[in-house]
Amino acid sequence: MGSCGSNGHGTAVVVVPRPHAEGPAAMLGIGTANPTGVLMPQDVFADTLFRITNSDHLTELKHKLTRICGNTGIDKRHFHLTEETLAAHPELLDPELPSLGTRVDMTVDAVPKLAQRAAAKAIAEWGRPPADITHLVFTTYSACGAPSADLRLATLLGLRPTVSRTILSLHGCYGGGRALGLAKELAENNRGARVLVACSETTLVCFGAPDGGNLVGHAIFGDGAGAVIVGAGPFLDGEQRPIFEMVHAMQTTVPKTEHALGMQVTGGGIDFHLSIQVPTLIGQNVERCLLNAFRGGHDDDDDDAHLPSPLSGNGNKWNDFFWAVHPGGRQILDNIDKVLKLEPEKLAASRHVLREYGNMSGATIVFVLDELRQRRSLLPEWGAMMAFGPGITIETMVLRCPR
Numbered sequence: 001m002g003s004c005g006s007n008g009h010g011t012a013v014v015v016v017p018r019p020h021a022e023g024p025a026a027m028l029g030i031g032t033a034n035p036t037g038v039l040m041p042q043d044v045f046a047d048t049l050f051r052i053t054n055s056d057h058l059t060e061l062k063h064k065l066t067r068i069c070g071n072t073g074i075d076k077r078h079f080h081l082t083e084e085t086l087a088a089h090p091e092l093l094d095p096e097l098p099s100l101g102t103r104v105d106m107t108v109d110a111v112p113k114l115a116q117r118a119a120a121k122a123i124a125e126w127g128r129p130p131a132d133i134t135h136l137v138f139t140t141y142s143a144c145g146a147p148s149a150d151l152r153l154a155t156l157l158g159l160r161p162t163v164s165r166t167i168l169s170l171h172g173c174y175g176g177g178r179a180l181g182l183a184k185e186l187a188e189n190n191r192g193a194r195v196l197v198a199c200s201e202t203t204l205v206c207f208g209a210p211d212g213g214n215l216v217g218h219a220i221f222g223d224g225a226g227a228v229i230v231g232a233g234p235f236l237d238g239e240q241r242p243i244f245e246m247v248h249a250m251q252t253t254v255p256k257t258e259h260a261l262g263m264q265v266t267g268g269g270i271d272f273h274l275s276i277q278v279p280t281l282i283g284q285n286v287e288r289c290l291l292n293a294f295r296g297g298h299d300d301d302d303d304d305a306h307l308p309s310p311l312s313g314n315g316n317k318w319n320d321f322f323w324a325v326h327p328g329g330r331q332i333l334d335n336i337d338k339v340l341k342l343e344p345e346k347l348a349a350s351r352h353v354l355r356e357y358g359n360m361s362g363a364t365i366v367f368v369l370d371e372l373r374q375r376r377s378l379l380p381e382w383g384a385m386m387a388f389g390p391g392i393t394i395e396t397m398v399l400r401c402p403r
């Protein structure tokens, strides 16, 4: 229903709410980018890290990191932080010195500019001008100021001043999943809305000298940005047709697991806490989240008629779907394979992204979607996207690959 008022000139103004869009939201353009600063092969990472942080005397730790790196399933990673920058900022290596300000200064430029490169690719594929973007959802674990990276990105891209901006901060590795879920809701509830999702992550906010507690983080995290244009029908002239339809999205928090994963802003940057239980906790909870998502959000056996039922017919149907899973670590993917009894190639896109880029936190899921899209002609019609992060929070989305 519309509401009525006066515009101050005695003329009645009728505000008509935007009608809903047609059909589910869809991804209309996908882009990714990595910093050009450092391309680090995984087999020299431990040697390099211990050398540049003056930690070569910690021989046992170095051997342990070398061993862990060899088991990560990662070949190389990209980083913004160079040796030269590190040499110019000794505070980044000394936990006794405050370094948050230095780190924030570096990310103010780096984070939106990395996002801009990914967004430019997504916009080019979408086929419409940036001024047609109505909403921006930006996610990063590096936002510590206001106005933040979302406004900077909007300016860099020349988005219109009425673009509706939202920044999601410190959602960690489920940030990309949450941003896509939010974009789906915005697109479906506002006819004609075109939402730019931008995820941009750089480890420079948490980089420090190796110690007994941060070896796994050092071994797996990298820098990258991903962007997706999300919109629902009716589709505009010259617009790319749906790459993936976003059929149903859900977020689940695993009770009593707050301790398992976390990020804390300190004077020395952002401290990551990563419990050894994370792969087990994720493995124990993915199937229930998937079943709920494919039931349209109902935690019972009353399947939603328009969604495929993964457990109908004879036994396990998970192999009938395509998979976009956040590659949080090799062991996480192994556990998901085991729990869902997936055929080896089902998580190939996730393993490919892990191998080529490592874990780029919230941006990683966009790389997986981009990789899957290259294999689109081979994909089954229905698929699932999953991302995990602090909470433990599990984002699940049912996807459809239109023919």
Ligand SMILES: CC(C)(COP(=O)(O)OP(=O)(O)OC[C@H]1O[C@@H](n2cnc3c(N)ncnc32)[C@H](O)[C@@H]1OP(=O)(O)O)[C@@H](O)C(=O)NCCC(=O)NCCSC(=O)CC(=O)O
Pocket: 064, 067, 068, 071, 072, 073, 171, 172, 173, 174, 213, 216, 219, 220, 261, 274, 275, 276, 277, 278, 279, 327, 328, 329, 330, 331, 332, 359, 361, 388, 389, 390
């Ligand atoms: C890092 C690995 C590839 C290492 O593989 P390995 O085959 O070597 O496995 P492993 O379990 O024997 O581990 C090797 C050594 O590391 C130690 N180790 C493993 N995980 C640890 C952790 N979280 N904290 C501290 N130590 C840890 C083990 O005790 C062992 O030590 P010792 O040798 O002394 O016995 C794997 O463990 C893995 O994939 N783990 C999951 C990483 C993870 O949690 N990712 C989520 C990121 S967070 C995310 O994606 C979301 C977010 O950030 O928001």
